[in-house]
Amino acid sequence: MDVLAAKVKSVTTLRRASEETEAEQSVKKLGMVVDMTESSFIATLLPVVGMNEKDRHPYSRPEFLYFSEEETELSSDHAVRPVLCPKHPAKMPAYCGYAEVINAGKTIKNEDMATAKRLRIIQHGYNAVEAVDISNDKTPLNSDGRKPLDEPLLIGDNVSSDESDTPPFADAAYFAIFDGHAGSGASLMASYHLAQHIVNRLGSVVEAMITLDRRESLSGKKVCPLTSNVTVASLVTGALETAFLDMDDQIQSEKQQWRITGGCATIAALVVLDKLYIANAGDCRAILLTSQGVKQLSTDFNPSQERKRLQFLAYKQPELIGNCFSRLEYNRYLNKKDLKGSVLFRDWYMDGWAVKTVTDHDLLPPLICERRKKVEHSEDLLYITNLVIASRRTIDLIKRLPFKFRLLNTIGVSRGFGDHHLITVDDKIPIKPFLTAVPEVQVFDISTLNVLSDRDVLVMGSDGLWDVLSNERVNEIVGSVLENSEVDDRIKYTIAAQELVIAARGNPTQSAKWTLTGGGQASTDDITAFVIPLKYAISQPPDEDDDDDEEMLK
Numbered sequence: 329m330d331v332l333a334a335k336v337k338s339v340t341t342l343r344r345a346s347e348e349t350e351a352e353q354s355v356k357k358l359g360m361v362v363d364m365t366e367s368s369f370i371a372t373l374l375p376v377v378g379m380n381e382k383d384r385h386p387y388s389r390p391e392f393l394y395f396s397e398e399e400t401e402l403s404s405d406h407a408v409r410p411v412l413c414p415k416h417p418a419k420m421p422a423y424c425g426y427a428e429v430i431n432a433g434k435t436i437k438n439e440d441m442a443t444a445k446r447l448r449i450i451q452h453g454y455n456a457v458e459a460v461d462i463s464n465d466k467t468p469l470n471s472d473g474r475k476p477l478d479e480p481l482l483i484g485d486n487v488s489s490d491e492s493d494t495p496p497f498a499d500a501a502y503f504a505i506f507d508g509h510a511g512s513g514a515s516l517m518a519s520y521h522l523a524q525h526i527v528n529r530l531g532s533v534v535e536a537m538i539t540l541d542r543r544e545s546l547s548g549k550k551v552c553p554l555t556s557n558v559t560v561a562s563l564v565t566g567a568l569e570t571a572f573l574d575m576d577d578q579i580q581s582e583k584q585q586w587r588i589t590g591g592c593a594t595i596a597a598l599v600v601l602d603k604l605y606i607a608n609a610g611d612c613r614a615i616l617l618t619s620q621g622v623k624q625l626s627t628d629f630n631p632s633q634e635r636k637r638l639q640f641l642a643y644k645q646p647e648l649i650g651n652c653f654s655r656l657e658y659n660r661y662l663n664k665k666d667l668k669g670s671v672l673f674r675d676w677y678m679d680g681w682a683v684k685t686v687t688d689h690d691l692l693p694p695l696i697c698e699r700r701k702k703v704e705h706s707e708d709l710l711y712i713t714n715l716v717i718a719s720r721r722t723i724d725l726i727k728r729l730p731f732k733f734r735l736l737n738t739i740g741v742s743r744g745f746g747d748h749h750l751i752t753v754d755d756k757i758p759i760k761p762f763l764t765a766v767p768e769v770q771v772f773d774i775s776t777l778n779v780l781s782d783r784d785v786l787v788m789g790s791d792g793l794w795d796v797l798s799n800e801r802v803n804e805i806v807g808s809v810l811e812n813s814e815v816d817d818r819i820k821y822t823i824a825a826q827e828l829v830i831a832a833r834g835n836p837t838q839s840a841k842w843t844l845t846g847g848g849q850a851s852t853d854d855i856t857a858f859v860i861p862l863k864y865a866i867s868q869p870p871d872e873d874d875d876d877d878e879e880m881l882k
Contacts, residue, residue, distance in 0.1 A: 384586035385516040389428075390442045392420060406433040407836075411829050417822035421446050422501050422599075422868055425821030425859035427829040431792070432842055432852035439508030439590065440790050440854040441519040447500045449527055449600070451535040454495030496535040500600035501865040502526070505612050505856050506745075507790040511589025514746030517582075518575055518592060525574040526598065529567035537563050541601045560601055565769040568598065568607040572745075576765035580748045591746030594767070595626060595788055597858075599865040602775050604786065607767040609743040611791045615799050618777060618784045618862075622803050625770045625786075628794070631696045632733035634742045638762055639676035642695055648762070652755040653736065654692040662691055693737050735762055743767070780863035783810045785821070788860070792853030793832045796844060805831055806859060824859045832857075 389395050389403060394415050403412050413427050414420055421444045430438040502523055508515030530537070540560045572594070579588055593610020606614045608626040616623040631638060635657060642648055642655035649655060659672040659681065671690065672681040684690075732740050736752055736759055743764050750759040777784060787802055797805075806824045813820035834842045834850025842850040 382587060383513055383516075384582060384588045385513070385520060387437055387512055387516065389438070390426070390444075390519070392426070392444050404430055404437055406430060409833055409836075409842075411826055411833065413822050413826050418818040420444060420822070421503075422864040423818045423821055423861060424503060424865075425823065425825035426857070427822070427825040428856045429829050429833050429854070431854045434852065435854075437512055438854050439512045439515055439592075440792075440856040441506040441508065441512065441515040441592075442856055442858070443502070443504045443506075443519045443523060444858070445502045445523055447502050447523060447527055449498050449500060449530045449534045451496040452531045496538055498530075498534050498538060498600055500530075500598055501860075502596065502598050503786075503788065503858050503860055504594065504596035505788055505790055505858065507593040507610060507612055507792075507854070507856070509590050509592065509741065510747075513587065513589035514579055514744075515590070515592035517579055517588055518594060518745050521578060522571065522575045522594070522596065525571040525578075526568060526596075529571045529574070530564065530600075533563045533567060537601065561603060561605075561771045564598070564600065564603070564605055565771065568596070568605060568769050569766060572607065572609055572765050572767045576745050579746050583748055588746065591741070591744050591750075591763070593629075593741055593744040593791070596767075597786060597788060597860065599774070599862070602773070602866060604772040604774055604862070604865075606770045606772075608770075609745070609765055609767040610741060611794075612789065613791070613794045614786060614788045615802065616772060616784075616786055617803050617806055619781070620777070622799050623772075624799060625772060627768055628791075629743045629768070630733055630740065631735040631742050632698075635674070635696055636676050638695060638735065638742065641762060643676050645761070649695060649736075649757060650755070651689075652692065652752075652757055653695050654690055655695045656690065657694060657696060658690070662686060664691065667691070696733055696735055697737055698733050735759070739763075774862055774866060777862075780866070782815050782861060782863065783807070784862045785810070785824075786858070786860040786862060786865075787828070788858040789828070790854060790856040792851045792855035793828060793857050795853065796832050796834075796849070796851045797828070801831075802828060821859045821861055825857045828857045828859070829855050 387400075389400050389412070392414055393412065395403070395412075403410060409429050409432065411427055411429050413425075417423075417425065420426065424444055426442065426444065428438065428440060428442070504519070504522060506515035506518045537560050540558070540563070544560065582588060593612055595606065595608045595610065595612035595614055597614060598605040598607070604616075604625075606625040608614065609629070611628045611630050612626070613628060614625045616625055627633065639655045639657070642653075646655075655675070657674045662671060666686045667688070669686050670683050671686050673684050673690075674681055734740050735742060736757055738752055739747075739750075739759060742762065743766070745765055747763055748760055751757060752759065774780070785806060787806060789802075793802075805827050809820060809824040809827055813823070831845065832851045832855050834844045836842055842852055844850045
């Protein structure tokens with residue numbers, strides 16, 4: 329089965345799609361926010377000296393796909409929307425399955441990115457092993473500007489021994505999805521550098537992790553005898569939390585010298601010392617499919633879900649919204665006719681609803697509102713450099729899109745990387761103070777499954793997948809593929825990921841709509857999906873590692 333067959337198309341089709349895209353670009357669009365470092369009036373508002381006009385990282389697709397420039401270009405056909413899978417699925421880390429598809433025309437490029445790697449975590453302080461300064465990383469790049477896949481492969485129980493002369497180390501499997509918006513700059517940068525930030529943070533505590541893990545295994549205790557609340561899980565969780573902030577700080581710092589567009593929601597999975605860690609900052613999602621059923625391992629963070637946190641920020645720092653927004657949530661839209669009437673409302677400390685008399689301040693736009701989803705890009709956010717007008721095609725798409733909660737009447741996300749220097753056009757309200765890169769980290773002890781089978785998998789996807797597929801539907805699709813595959817078939821996980829993306833993308837119609845097979849609107853967003861078998865994430869058979877790694881580096 330050729331998992332890349334769907335991406336093949338004629339040069340004529342590609343040229344026609346390119347011409348249509350260029351024509352749409354010439355028709356300027358209407359936007360809601362402005363990035364100060366991208367705007368044409370930056371010289372008067374935010375001077376930046378020595379700004380490099382080149383992108384921090386050239387656009388590409390995930391390096392484990394091993395796509396040429398021509399194949400990358402072919403993947404951006406919005407009319408065909410080919411489903412892309414790795415060229416060598418059996419050589420993916422942990423044999424994980426992966427598939428992606430571009431959006432239906434909202435952006436020129438696919439703004440999602442992904443990473444799959446084996447990581448070796450070495451304790452700092454041994455043989456001059458120290459944390460790497462990512463901003464000054466001199467690792468040689470490939471001819472296309474990307475770093476080589478040089479991380480060592482995980483071989484079963486790769487944990488250093490106390491009797492060894494080598495520094496303490498542990499190996500881990502790492503997978504991540506970066507759901508970009510308003511450009512691919514932040515998602516590309518995070519896909520290259522977040523792993524190293526995680527390794528740096530874990531490198532400070534890996535010796536303690538190994539020691540605690542052995543004590544916990546021998547004694548059954550889950551805590552350190554000296555500090556009652558220090559566990560292996562707490563050390564890894566803290567490393568992930570700080571690594572996410574390190575990544576966001578790096579983007580902010582390097583944005584002063586490089587062109588780094590947009591932001592990205594991020595979800596990362598780390599398998600180390602028999603535990604699975606899911607770090608999520610955004611509205612991507614991870615679910616675990618095992619013999620015990622379906623278990624969601626992340627929270628879909630969006631402005632509505634994080635209402636209390638966002639309202640509390642506005643309460644503590646009212647200058648963040650000034651006299652431009654009301655921090656309260658109302659049960660309905662208000663206008664001048666409602667003045668001195670009654671309305672139900674909620675504030676940051678409330679789970680229920682209460683009644684208040686409507687004042688002039690209540691007529692301001694609410695901090696969090698429900699608006700129809702826009703199509704300027706995958707996360708409904710457009711950085712504006714000029715006054716623009718929406719095209720007829722954009723307006724037609726808007727009419728077909730569902731509603732989505734928005735922060736400050738503009739952005740549909742509340743966590744993630746990037747989006748620095750972002751302000752609302754009308755009121756010049758900074759958006760970044762409300763956004764956070766802090767992830768929620770959930771931990772799953774894989775050893776509780778007793779015996780791992782080839783059907784125990786982790787599924788991660790961007791919101792383009794989950795907007796139209798439920799957890800139960802994903803379980804059905806993946807379960808069907810695995811049930812009808814051989815136990816030792818390494819490609820079945822890629823087939824499962826491919827089937828998920830096909831199901832979410834749906835099928836095109838004559839009216840240019842994309843519909844689900846069973847009816848209903850399909851996803852028009854970028855769609856990315858991983859299907860990761862836990863048994864191989866913990867320990868991949870050693871007899872295949874070396875040859876595979878050598879061939880992948882060619």
